[in-house]
Amino acid sequence: MRMHNISSLKQEFLKKWAMGLQTYRASKKDMSIWERKKAIKLSADIAMASTRTANSYWSRALIYNSSKNHCNKVPVEHVLGSESECLVKASTQLVMNNKRVRSKKILKRSCSVRRMKKILAVPQVGLASSIAKRLVKKRTQVLKSLLPGGEFMDEFSLIKETLDYIVSLRVQVDVMQQLADATDRLNRSKVINKE
Amino acid sequence: MEPTEGSQVRSASCGAKYEDIGVESLQFGEEINLLMSIQPPETGSSFTALLELPSNQAMQLLDSPETNVAPATLSGYQIEHPKTYMPIFPSDTALIDRACKFSVFATTENSPETSSIPLNSRSKSDKVKQEPVDLDSNPNSSPAVSDSMVLKQDEKSSAKRKEREKKGKESNKKSKNVANENSQDGEKLPYVHVRARRGQATDSHSLAERARREKINARMKLLQELVPGCNKISGTAMVLDEIINHVQSLQRQVELLSMRLAAVNPRTDFNLDSLLAVEGGSVMDSNSPLVVMPSMWQEGQINGNRQQYQQLWHFDGLQQPVWVREEDNNNFTAENSLLSYDSSANSALLLPNQLKMEI
Numbered sequence A: 001m002r003m004h005n006i007s008s009l010k011q012e013f014l015k016k017w018a019m020g021l022q023t024y025r026a027s028k029k030d031m032s033i034w035e036r037k038k039a040i041k042l043s044a045d046i047a048m049a050s051t052r053t054a055n056s057y058w059s060r061a062l063i064y065n066s067s068k069n070h071c072n073k074v075p076v077e078h079v080l081g082s083e084s085e086c087l088v089k090a091s092t093q094l095v096m097n098n099k100r101v102r103s104k105k106i107l108k109r110s111c112s113v114r115r116m117k118k119i120l121a122v123p124q125v126g127l128a129s130s131i132a133k134r135l136v137k138k139r140t141q142v143l144k145s146l147l148p149g150g151e152f153m154d155e156f157s158l159i160k161e162t163l164d165y166i167v168s169l170r171v172q173v174d175v176m177q178q179l180a181d182a183t184d185r186l187n188r189s190k191v192i193n194k195e
Numbered sequence B: 001m002e003p004t005e006g007s008q009v010r011s012a013s014c015g016a017k018y019e020d021i022g023v024e025s026l027q028f029g030e031e032i033n034l035l036m037s038i039q040p041p042e043t044g045s046s047f048t049a050l051l052e053l054p055s056n057q058a059m060q061l062l063d064s065p066e067t068n069v070a071p072a073t074l075s076g077y078q079i080e081h082p083k084t085y086m087p088i089f090p091s092d093t094a095l096i097d098r099a100c101k102f103s104v105f106a107t108t109e110n111s112p113e114t115s116s117i118p119l120n121s122r123s124k125s126d127k128v129k130q131e132p133v134d135l136d137s138n139p140n141s142s143p144a145v146s147d148s149m150v151l152k153q154d155e156k157s158s159a160k161r162k163e164r165e166k167k168g169k170e171s172n173k174k175s176k177n178v179a180n181e182n183s184q185d186g187e188k189l190p191y192v193h194v195r196a197r198r199g200q201a202t203d204s205h206s207l208a209e210r211a212r213r214e215k216i217n218a219r220m221k222l223l224q225e226l227v228p229g230c231n232k233i234s235g236t237a238m239v240l241d242e243i244i245n246h247v248q249s250l251q252r253q254v255e256l257l258s259m260r261l262a263a264v265n266p267r268t269d270f271n272l273d274s275l276l277a278v279e280g281g282s283v284m285d286s287n288s289p290l291v292v293m294p295s296m297w298q299e300g301q302i303n304g305n306r307q308q309y310q311q312l313w314h315f316d317g318l319q320q321p322v323w324v325r326e327e328d329n330n331n332f333t334a335e336n337s338l339l340s341y342d343s344s345a346n347s348a349l350l351l352p353n354q355l356k357m358e359i
Helices: A002-022 A026-030 A033-051 A057-068 A070-119 A127-146 A155-194 B002-021 B029-038 B041-052 B054-067 B093-114 B121-136 B141-167 B170-179 B204-226 B236-262 B334-338
Strands: B294-298 B308-312 B322-326 B354-358
Touching: A002 A033, A002 A155, A033 A057, A033 A155, A033 B236, A057 A155, A127 A155, A127 B236, A155 B204, A155 B236, B204 B236
Parallel strands: B294 B322
Antiparallel strands: B308 B354
């Protein structure tokens, strides 16, 4: 049941997030607020992705994207721990494969589309359906752009990945929210104590 | 938490919906029951379970294909690709293979629907005729599996038909464009036998497209259950809209929260380089006993002050917090100070985290 998994997901996420944040220990003083924010977000994202790598494609795409940026290397490796090497490699492979496959498909489709257009001179039956189709198509494009690694997925797996992604995002938001609330509370009480 | 409450509300409405549909008479209800009995009891009883926790079951459905290709319903059977057993359609096995993925969901998801299927008179002849053929075939396990799957597919199709009729045949046309993209599913699944509906093309392509379409619709339903507020909406485009909004809002929330956390002033004495309490279990599950809540203590010295933070977790008295102490005297950064996490046990219950600071 996912419900039980969610609590363990949260724990795992928090642990990994902390690990990622630790890598910034040394440079803490020098970071501006923006850098801090980026660091926090990056660690959180990678932590989230690493909890779901076995089951989902978006997580691997996320890891791949982050590892492309060289300055992200340290926290990535730290969070992923021992498996970081193979994980990053696997993610890269996967994304590259999909890119290759995808571009081939696009190429093939563009060739066949021209052929089909000559054959199917018949106009579309029903204006409504074509409008609906276009709408759906547009939405899927948007969704693909939202999802990490989404551009290479077909519609079917897109939906599955979206489901997974939404759940993970929720977990992430919950944990971060609680942390933020807790620190606020602490801050407030601390201030009160001081006075 | 809002998701649980929301899902229960949704399940209530779903239950009402199912009861409405179930008023229709079942033409071959006995055959269905027969086949249901073949199934492991899990799916039979999953009707109520499914209703109660739709999103959870949805998640489980998602998980099950990955972890275990054979879903729970088929676990008892040895699955061999029934290559010799293809009842009606000599269609392109590769296409149908890909469409098979749907059958995994169809079997488990349909069990609630089987008991309340509205049957169209049109389909009756098709299905009833099929019934004896299926049942009389080899008593092997694999045909039994494919029997059930055929039936599940039928029931699913008939259930879907009700929605489909409103859209007419246009929905099939809609699938044509989408189906042009070849989907390569890595999973091997038993064949699904797609039935041609009356008045619709029976060539392999449209069959596969239809199967694929139904697959996609099934998953869209799962998504609808997950995203709050999607249940009322009909139409793929609107639902996708909602989903997109939801994802965007979640992503924005992450950004905001990370900004907020970054804004915590690292200079204050508030430097909790002490503890990382990892406690997520109680948030979602206040009723079920929490297993282990690992929390890591960190003791360090700051400015000569010994700051020790204790957390008292008041649960339902069901479990005891487990403290894991890490001996590490490094000073942590502000980021780690953020992780002095004493979150409330259950935001719904609002058990206040009791933080005692000894200075």
